[in-house]
Amino acid sequence: MNATLQKPSRTRALIVLFALLAVLAIASVFYLALGRYYVPAGTVARILLAAVPGSAPVSPRWQETEWIVVWLVRLPRLLMVVLAGMGLALSGACLQGIFRNPLVGPHLVGVSSGASFGGVLAILLSLPAAGVVGLAFAFGMLALVMVFGLSRLAGRAGILSLVLAGVIVSAFFGALVGLTQHLADPEAKLPGMVYWLMGSFAGADWKKAPIIGIPTVAAGIVLLLLRWRINLLSLGDTDAAALGVKVGPLRWGVLVLISLIVSAQVSVSGGVGWIGLVIPHFARMLVGPDHRALMPASVLLGGIYLLVMDCLARNLTSLEIPVGLLTALVGAPVFAFVFWKTQARGWGRD
Amino acid sequence: MKNRLFSLVTLSALCISLLLASCGRSSASAAPKTRKITDAAGRVVEIPLLVNRVVDLWPAHHGMVLLLGGADKLVGTVAMAQKQPWLQKLYPRIKGLPAVTGAGNDLNIETLLSLHPDVILMSYAGGMPSWMDKVAAVHIPVVLMPAVTFDDIKTTILMTGEVLGPKQAAAARDFAKYYQDNIDRVRAVTAAIPMEGRPKVLHSMQSGVLAIDGVESLIDNWINIAGGANAAFNVKGLGKIVTLEQVIKWNPDVIICGTAPNLANKRKIMSDPQWSGIKAVKNGKVYANPSGVYLWDRHSAEGALQILWAAKLLHPEKFRELDMKKETAAFYRRFFHYNLTDGDFDSIMNAEAPRH
CATH class of the missing domain: 3.40.50.1980 (Nitrogenase molybdenum iron protein domain)
Structure with missing residues (x-):
């Protein structure tokens, strides 16, 4: 384990991070310019520039519909997609670090299933969009409280009791999701539920943007500030404690932050899988296992990956493809390949 | 020990097959009491001459059975239909009927058997219900009704009337005429619109x-x-x-x-x-x-x-x-x-x- 912590040069990590940032910026431009409703790239640029405070006033040489498409439909969706991708990848990187296990993702903490249940319940009860978001968030956090309580009941603060509690809570909420679907009207409600569970940003708007934006940015910044401590946690509990880290409180603190991010994501866009699990592995290939570089690299890569997938989801056909399907469809084989290529090195046995 | 168990198994198997055979024979001797109907899937279904016990598994279809005057023949339903507020108001008995399934996708075969239905009614849009084989195995006839086009509504009503009996069939013909009249009335005006x-x-x-x-x-x-x-x-x-x-x-x-x-x-x-x-x-x-x-x-x-x-x-x-x-x-x-x-x-x- 320690052998793999050899630092790649700081400059190399910095170069990679800047390159990723540039890719993200370019991908964003393409994302805003592409869509089922054709808006010329020049018009897109003018609409965006006009909104920059202090810029020279641009005469609005665009149609109202073009403005609506760019400003009210694509831009909030772009922000939400990028934030969701970033948040999920960051959560995955942190979890893999503190659990010292490369097969861990945000789904493990039970928060995703809790939030999923809240979402389908709201659809079953015909609640408006705000209800879907609210219940998903509430049940996501409830799942974390249950995981906390269960692992406390086990009496040991170890990783194993936490993982077990996560599995139990996930299974419980998974069953509740199934029950809700079973009770749903197959013609009117079930398609909506299934679709929502598969994950999609079709409902993105400016009202939902802060719901995912505020928790993701706030919790994300704190996690990034903690990246040195997460490095220590990834050495193992005993070593970390010997180095003066309060293992229990730190681990729970990180879990609460991750749960905030994941609930926020599920509440606005349903189940988008595989990003938290797969992206950190790519980041690790690029910058190595040191969390100080790994975490920012995961953030950027996660944003890019989900952005590209969502761009496909809303453009490939006249129908909207659930982006969660694409992330898994592409993610699973790629992950299999990476696993096959790297199983001999990097994250070996503890 | 092993031997004994084996003979026990053979014995019970023999009993069951004898029982089944006698069942089959008795129903065969009562054969003329059935009639044939071709359903939406093109299957020729044999149903009793007199249909008195109906299980309807298509939520949208309950209103049709009710308007044909056949609702009192319902002995089983689907939970989704029981939740329809206007159906509850017009036909309160629906709430008390046993539901065989939640939404028509997978049914409880034992509940179904306990209701002794003469026939099961279900929608058909090109795919067989998942429970079809299970129900076929216990010899309960299933009539599938068309559910794709707007015209299918009329066909479904007529087919339902035919299944339920002569009185309901007459009501169905009456309704089908009203339905077609409304379509014709609208078409007479709209057909010419470019x-x-x-x-x-x-x-x-x-x-x-x-x-x-x-x-x-x-x-x-x-x-x-x-x-x-x-x-x-x-x-x-x-x-x-x-x-x-x-x-x-x-x-x-x-x-x-x-x-x-x-x-x-x-x-x-x-x-x-x-x-x-x-x-x-x-x-x-x-x-x-x-x-x-x-x-x-x-x-x-x-x-x-x-x-x-x-x-x-x-x-x-x-x-x-x-x-x-x-x-x-x-x-x-x-x-x-x-x-x-x-x-x-x-x-x-x-x-x-x-x-x-």
């Missing part, structure tokens, strides 16, 4: 996602008969999920919200800035689809009213003499023997449960 005179109609069913109804569906059928054109011309089938940009590109003249809560969905669309550039929203032409015993816009006997409502909605100047309130009241009086109040009419128009 493509450019037909408003582009988007029929959406939002339930957490943006789902719309495309062409090659019964929704598309009634939009066309009523003198409209489906805005979603390049999407096939019901409840397809599309992007908002695609809707903006279609730029429909009229939007009809067809999934509960219809009225809330209508208000959401009217007040959402993302939708504000669409013609229908600008001109205030966003409507909630009515819903009564069943959703008017789907596989419902009330399709007969839907066609009048849609025609008046899309071409008010051409259907000036058509009074929806009068037509609706007459419909429920004639077919459901229920006198509609003004409050009832408003509830149905807003797709709400009856006020008590």
